[in-house]
Amino acid sequence: MGGIVLLVETAEECCGVEHGYTAAKEAYLRRMKLIEGQARGIARMIEQDEYCIDILTQVSAVNSALKSVAMALLKDHLEHCVAAAAREGGDAAQQKFDEAMTAISRLTR
Secondary structure: OOOOOOOOOOHHHHHOOOOOOHHHHHHHHHHHHHHHHHHHHHHHHHHOOOOHHHHHHHHHHHHHHHHHHHHHHHHHHHHHHHHHHHHHOHHHHHHHHHHHHHHHHHHOO
16 A cells, blocks of 8 residues: 655645635544544444445445545645645746646546
């Protein structure tokens, strides 16, 4: 399984004052806590020797939920950070475009 690569930037380094997801931060945190609960439920199902297909169904639900969060974060990033960089132009715009393309590539594998 591949590792996770994090590009750590402060909001100022990214796109000025705040990240694209900042306005929806609480909603993202709620969604991630729900997903965390689902993942713990899968672990319990495995511990309790539940039926394989039932476990796989729950794994699929977690994957779908994570993909939904990822796509929403990507949308926020494109609308906020990439758009701001595009308005400024230059190397920053190209860098944000390249980062977005890399993220899209990872999400569509």
